[in-house]
Amino acid sequence: MHKALVMEVDACTGCHQCELMCSYGKVGAFNPAKSVMDITIYDGGAINVPSTCTQCQEAWCMVVCPVQAITVNPATGAKEVSAEACVGCKVCTIACPFGAINYDPDSGVVTKCDLCGGEPMCVEACPTTALAYVAEDSTGYDKMRRSATLAAGLEA
Amino acid sequence: MSWTGNVLRVDLSAGTCTTEPTNMEWAHDYMGQRGLATKYLVEETDPKVDPLSPDNKMIFATGPLTSTIAPTSGRWSVVCKGPLTGAIACSNSGGFFGAELKNAGWDMVIFEGKSDSPVYLDITNDQAELKDASDLWGKSVWETETTLRDRRGDPDVRVASIGLAGENAVLYAAIVNDLDRAAGRSGVGAVMGSKHLKAVVVRGTVGVKVADPMALMKSSNAAKEILAEHAVTGTGLPTHGTQVLMNIINEVGALPTRNCQDVQFDGAHDISAEAMAEVRESDGQANLVSNHACFGCPISCARRSKIDPTHFTVKDKPEYQHVSGGLEYEAAWALGAANGVNDLEALTYANFVCNEQGLDPISLGSTIGAAIDLYDSGAITQEDTGGLALEFGNTESFVAMVEATARGEGFGKEIGQGSKRLCEKYGRPELSMTVKGQEFPAYDPRGIQGMGLTYATSNRGACHLRSYTVSSEVLGLPEKTDPHVTEGKAGLVKAFQDLTAGVDSSGTCIFTTFALSGDDIAPMVDASCEGDWSVERFVEVGERIWNMERQYNIDAGFTGADDTLPERLLKDAAKTGPAKGHVNRLDEMLPEYYELRGWDTSGVPTRETLSRLGL
Numbered sequence: 211m212h213k214a215l216v217m218e219v220d221a222c223t224g225c226h227q228c229e230l231m232c233s234y235g236k237v238g239a240f241n242p243a244k245s246v247m248d249i250t251i252y253d254g255g256a257i258n259v260p261s262t263c264t265q266c267q268e269a270w271c272m273v274v275c276p277v278q279a280i281t282v283n284p285a286t287g288a289k290e291v292s293a294e295a296c297v298g299c300k301v302c303t304i305a306c307p308f309g310a311i312n313y314d315p316d317s318g319v320v321t322k323c324d325l326c327g328g329e330p331m332c333v334e335a336c337p338t339t340a341l342a343y344v345a346e347d348s349t350g351y352d353k354m355r356r357s358a359t360l361a362a363g364l365e366a
Numbered sequence: 367m368s369w370t371g372n373v374l375r376v377d378l379s380a381g382t383c384t385t386e387p388t389n390m391e392w393a394h395d396y397m398g399q400r401g402l403a404t405k406y407l408v409e410e411t412d413p414k415v416d417p418l419s420p421d422n423k424m425i426f427a428t429g430p431l432t433s434t435i436a437p438t439s440g441r442w443s444v445v446c447k448g449p450l451t452g453a454i455a456c457s458n459s460g461g462f463f464g465a466e467l468k469n470a471g472w473d474m475v476i477f478e479g480k481s482d483s484p485v486y487l488d489i490t491n492d493q494a495e496l497k498d499a500s501d502l503w504g505k506s507v508w509e510t511e512t513t514l515r516d517r518r519g520d521p522d523v524r525v526a527s528i529g530l531a532g533e534n535a536v537l538y539a540a541i542v543n544d545l546d547r548a549a550g551r552s553g554v555g556a557v558m559g560s561k562h563l564k565a566v567v568v569r570g571t572v573g574v575k576v577a578d579p580m581a582l583m584k585s586s587n588a589a590k591e592i593l594a595e596h597a598v599t600g601t602g603l604p605t606h607g608t609q610v611l612m613n614i615i616n617e618v619g620a621l622p623t624r625n626c627q628d629v630q631f632d633g634a635h636d637i638s639a640e641a642m643a644e645v646r647e648s649d650g651q652a653n654l655v656s657n658h659a660c661f662g663c664p665i666s667c668a669r670r671s672k673i674d675p676t677h678f679t680v681k682d683k684p685e686y687q688h689v690s691g692g693l694e695y696e697a698a699w700a701l702g703a704a705n706g707v708n709d710l711e712a713l714t715y716a717n718f719v720c721n722e723q724g725l726d727p728i729s730l731g732s733t734i735g736a737a738i739d740l741y742d743s744g745a746i747t748q749e750d751t752g753g754l755a756l757e758f759g760n761t762e763s764f765v766a767m768v769e770a771t772a773r774g775e776g777f778g779k780e781i782g783q784g785s786k787r788l789c790e791k792y793g794r795p796e797l798s799m800t801v802k803g804q805e806f807p808a809y810d811p812r813g814i815q816g817m818g819l820t821y822a823t824s825n826r827g828a829c830h831l832r833s834y835t836v837s838s839e840v841l842g843l844p845e846k847t848d849p850h851v852t853e854g855k856a857g858l859v860k861a862f863q864d865l866t867a868g869v870d871s872s873g874t875c876i877f878t879t880f881a882l883s884g885d886d887i888a889p890m891v892d893a894s895c896e897g898d899w900s901v902e903r904f905v906e907v908g909e910r911i912w913n914m915e916r917q918y919n920i921d922a923g924f925t926g927a928d929d930t931l932p933e934r935l936l937k938d939a940a941k942t943g944p945a946k947g948h949v950n951r952l953d954e955m956l957p958e959y960y961e962l963r964g965w966d967t968s969g970v971p972t973r974e975t976l977s978r979l980g981l
Binding site: 223224225226227230231233234237238239240241242243244253254255256257258316335337338 | 590
């Protein structure tokens with residue numbers, strides 16, 4: 211079974227360690243501007259939201275790509291961009307409902323999360339529990355259990 | 367590698383921006399940030415320069431570890447001659463601005479001269495341009511940052527700016543980045559204002575490369591593990607922020623209270639971390655909303671707070687009813703205990719105002735405390751204060767003074783000159799709780815002996831961040847020493863000073879040193895930088911920086927006689943708590959300190975010492 215990258219907004223402190231490691235994996239430099247994991251900060255840091263590609267089963271970016279530059283890595287389920295095949299048309303960036311695939315003008319191709327081949331560097335870097343890489347059939351269940359605990363009137 | 371190799375030189379008089387290579391010989395001897403920027407200042411300016419004149423320079427500097435995977439890599443510094451003290455000023459800030467500046471490709475930005483009219487510096491990677499800021503002059507930090515971000519249309523730009531305090535030459539004006547992180551101390555904001563520089567906007571997408579990425583990841587991961595498992599950096603600071611200290615320091619009898627009349631504050635709990643987390647009756651919310659991290663920081667000690675919307679300070683002011691930077695221990699102490707004020711919401715409001723208009727809450731709070739003491743002793747009256755009755759514990763008059771100082775109105779102009787000038791003006795210099803003109807922070811040296819020597823010898827005037835012996839004397843890190851004993855403190859202070867100067871020059875945060883030693887930090891520098899960076903070299907660089915700063919101050923006119931403390935700490939014993947009956951015994955520590963430093967008996971570095979350090 212594949213694993214899924216999951217994000218827990220409440221646990222994110224906005225430290226950007228994930229962006230540092232992600233960018234290193236992508237471009238070989240610590241450069242948050244090139245990270246495909248992005249932290250959006252609200253209320254001056256009271257709320258920090260990590261976002262990246264969640265690897266749709268039916269990936270619209272892949273469907274619309276006119277040159278089949280996006281393919282599925284069978285080992286991880288990740289939708290991966292071939293920099294050689296990508297022509298930089300950006301149609302995928304329009305198709306993705308989450309804005310999780312982006313065009314990089316420096317390289318002339320689009321870039322997105324590829325789960326680092328099954329060992330996501332952002333997860334390794336995260337100092338809290340905001341990012342985790344879990345079996346895909348368990349996504350959401352932790353949160354469900356916490357909600358159930360609260361509904362039962364117990365402390366989560 | 368790790369250094370970008372580029373320095374941006376901004377001549378504000380000529381309106382030009384030029385690029386030059388970083389002096390790598392100096393980088394190898396002074397590392398970066400605090401050390402390297404100070405080296406440039408020493409080489410390029412006269413130590414006797416008027417700090418607020420065009421001839422003073424102001425340097426924004428990053429370190430070799432800034433914006434790397436090394437934990438707490440968001441640090442940057444501002445270095446100049448300080449207007450509050452006349453000594454070297456170096457103020458360190460976190461947030462996100464420093465990392466963005468480094469990502470844009472700059473080790474440093476050197477500002478020189480003075481612009482005829484207000485300007486801001488707009489940087490995108492290697493493109494830098496001075497732009498008109500006439501419409502921003504008179505605006506707060508918050509308005510300036512929001513306006514510039516909107517103008518750029520890019521949510522990822524970072525801004526450092528001054529508010530009214532910097533414009534009005536409040537001598538402890540701060541430079542504020544990311545709305546509420548500050549290069550807070552020594553009046554660097556007044557120097558920025560004197561140059562008519564309102565703000566620096568930066569967007570960086572170049573990134574940072576290091577010499578040996580795999581080695582850096584290994585040493586950084588090891589450091590992160592230590593930080594996560596440590597009681598202070600893994601639990602205390604993330605849970606309570608720096609405010610974890612309020613009750614602790616009060617209990618050890620070292621909380622300077624009512625302008626150091628006392629060492630314990632009966633309202634300490636009311637303004638503590640624990641109080642910040644308590645649910646208010648009025649709106650069912652707590653003052654504390656969440657914690658938050660600076661760039662690259664796994665500790666996340668910053669606080670987000672929301673003021674009680676029904677509180678008198680904000681009930682008619684929606685602009686203060688949002689979530690913003692909450693109280694740190696230093697601000698809570700200086701604004702609170704130093705003035706006998708125990709109203710948490712009022713202190714949070716005062717802290718918001720400090721961020722909004724760019725003020726150092728330590729010097730502000732301590733100067734208000736001195737003003738109340740002056741009033742108490744009859745040296746000033748309501749005629750001087752514009753009708754305000756100054757009393758310890760009077761929240762309304764305290765808030766009025768904060769607002770007047772931020773706006774540069776009435777008696778606030780006097781408060782804006784700092785407690786040394788205020789107390790001298792009214793004939794009671796002994797009531798100023800300062801060293802070298804800078805108000806000291808939240809640790810009473812009668813209860814923690816090493817902090818007396820720390821304040822007396824700090825190169826930027828009284829400061830806890832130059833050698834935080836509280837770590838050893840109270841928290842027992844790295845090993846416990848008795849806070850009431852002077853023996854061994856000279857060596858302790860020197861060791862902390864040298865290590866700290868190294869950390870401040872690396873691009874990481876001094877708070878890591880609760881858990882990390884030089885043995886943990888040096889390998890991260892070694893992995894990132896060219897050359898071999900052993901812990902011995904790291905600490906030697908720190909010692910070199912310390913002596914360079916000292917020599918600068920001596921050349922500026924300071925002498926060993928300035929290495930002292932206010933009489934109140936040396937003669938009036940603590941009245942309560944574990945330190946009851948104690949004064950600070952500086953004279954038992956200072957001669958040994960000079961000797962360990964390799965300075966002569968009047969505190970001047972000897973020729974041998976300077977030569978040994980290559981100075």
